Amino acid sequence: MTTTVVLADDHPIFRDGLHRTLDEAEGFKVLAAGASAEEAIALVGTHQPDIAILDLSMPGGGLQATRQIAAMANPPFIAILTVSENSSDVADTLEAGATGYIVKGVTGSELISSLRSIAAGEGFVSPGLASRVLRAMSNDSGTSKDSEALQDLTHREEEILRRVAKGMSNREIAEELNLQEKTVKHYMTAILSKLHARNRVEAALIAHDAWSKQE
Structure with a gap:
């Protein structure tokens, strides 16, 4: 293609x-x-x-x-x-x-x-x-608000999001977790909806911000 x-x-x-x-x-x-x-x-x-x-x-x-x-x-x-x-x-x-x-x-x-x-x-x-970018977004109240939604993710959704935050593609995530690529895409749709994120980059930033504060 x-x-x-x-x-x-x-x-x-x-x-x-x-x-x-x-x-x-x-x-x-x-x-x-x-x-x-x-x-x-x-x-x-x-x-x-x-x-x-x-x-x-x-x-x-x-x-x-x-x-x-x-x-x-x-x-x-x-x-x-x-x-x-x-x-x-x-x-x-x-x-x-x-x-x-x-x-x-x-x-x-x-x-x-x-x-x-x-x-x-x-x-x-x-x-x-x-x-x-995370520091630039830190003044955006929406970031901290959306980060609370991470608690609503299922275990599998969190597994996928953690890999997205590392920069892995859907295909790479599918291979590592032994899933179909279309299944990963389905999970990503759910993740974006729960985090109110426009795209996977924003979702990764929200996750990175929240998880870094827990470390």
């Missing part, structure tokens, strides 16, 4: 390199590339890709593009690819509707692996940023 992509970055050399990396990767096809938020929004509307990869600091702003793309009738998964490691940027883009946040400087193989997780709807935040 081919994952279609629209990408937007205002640095031509980086944009062209990213384009080549995706073209050479198995299972990805770049449909179009732009250099601004305005172009990104238009290209997504025209091509209806599976993933939109957006630079945060491009003209018009990646955050604004994320908000508008996420509000479309049938939005793609949104991956932010940026140099910023600012925790507020991560929190803001996830709140706006991004599924993943990738810091530039990753290897090609790491990027492809991250995008595969995002394409599966599993979400991704670059390693090392989670703790900073």
Whole structure:
């Protein structure tokens, strides 16, 4: 199955390199590339890709593009690819509707692996940023409130969430717990509902926050 992509970055050399990396990767096809938020929004509307990869600091702003793309009738998964490691940027883009946040400087193989997780709807935040995002979210009363819902999780749901918090994919969790991948997805739906989380990244942050306080 081919994952279609629209990408937007205002640095031509980086944009062209990213384009080549995706073209050479198995299972990805770049449909179009732009250099601004305005172009990104238009290209997504025209091509209806599976993933939109957006630079945060491009003209018009990646955050604004994320908000508008996420509000479309049938939005793609949104991956932010940026140099910023600012925790507020991560929190803001996830709140706006991004599924993943990738810091530039990753290897090609790491990027492809991250995008595969995002394409599966599993979400991704670059390693090392989670703790900073947790601190940024600590002032959000909803985080502490939702963390109380962890007590409502079944033993199996907690097992799965602990692995999600470690960055494991549904497939990896299924293999480790000897479950069907679709069963893990079913559990994740229940977990997100109980935690009032928009996606698995937010669920992982809620869990990480609560469990770290217990240690």
